Amino acid sequence: MKFEVIGGAENRHRMVQLPHVPCTQAMNTLFACAAAVAFAVGLAHSLLGERLIFRRLRDTGFIPTHGGQRLGEGHVRILWASWHVLTVFGWAFAALLLWLSFNPAYPGSRFLVQVIVVAMLAGSALVLVGTRARHPGWVGLLTVAVLAWLA
Numbered sequence: 001m002k003f004e005v006i007g008g009a010e011n012r013h014r015m016v017q018l019p020h021v022p023c024t025q026a027m028n029t030l031f032a033c034a035a036a037v038a039f040a041v042g043l044a045h046s047l048l049g050e051r052l053i054f055r056r057l058r059d060t061g062f063i064p065t066h067g068g069q070r071l072g073e074g075h076v077r078i079l080w081a082s083w084h085v086l087t088v089f090g091w092a093f094a095a096l097l098l099w100l101s102f103n104p105a106y107p108g109s110r111f112l113v114q115v116i117v118v119a120m121l122a123g124s125a126l127v128l129v130g131t132r133a134r135h136p137g138w139v140g141l142l143t144v145a146v147l148a149w150l151a
Contacts, residue, residue: 027102028100028101028102028104028151029101030101030147030148030150030151031097031098031100031104032097032101033147034097034143034144034147034151035094035097035098035101036094037140037143037144037147038090038091038093038094038120038144039090039094041137041141042086042088042094043087044140045083045086045087045090045137046084046087049084054080057080063077063080063081064076064077065077093119093144096112097116100112100113100148100151101151113149113151116144116145117145117148117149120142120144120148121142121145123141124137124139124142125138127141
């Protein structure tokens with residue numbers, strides 16, 4: 001049995017017994033690959049967005065505020081926040097996919113997979129159509145959708 005101390009030094013006498021749960025299933029590699037791709041797409045999205053777009057809109061400080069004659073400061077701020085919210089949501093999908101890689105038969109997992117696949121397909125289609133296939137993001141999102149669907 002494994003024991004863990006709860007709290008600080010004043011609670012060292014209190015121990016909680018953690019149950020040992022053996023892993024009975026192998027990891028689903030397709031879900032794990034989909035999670036890795038989703039994480040990488042999110043990382044590339046934030047890093048490249050900062051480098052190629054928001055660096056030009058930032059005068060000083062962390063949050064860009066300079067939108068030139070077309071965008072006011074508030075618009076630039078919400079554009080920046082929305083940009084990075086997409087990364088957070090992509091990483092949330094990556095976390096769910098990683099969890100699914102260890103729990104593919106968990107009740108409700110098929111529903112989660114369907115939601116992720118539809119969301120990634122819709123995102124891929126939006127980027128494909130919206131950029132006339134000039135932005136590579138649609139390929140990454142489509143890859144996540146296909147890997148999750150095949151899993």
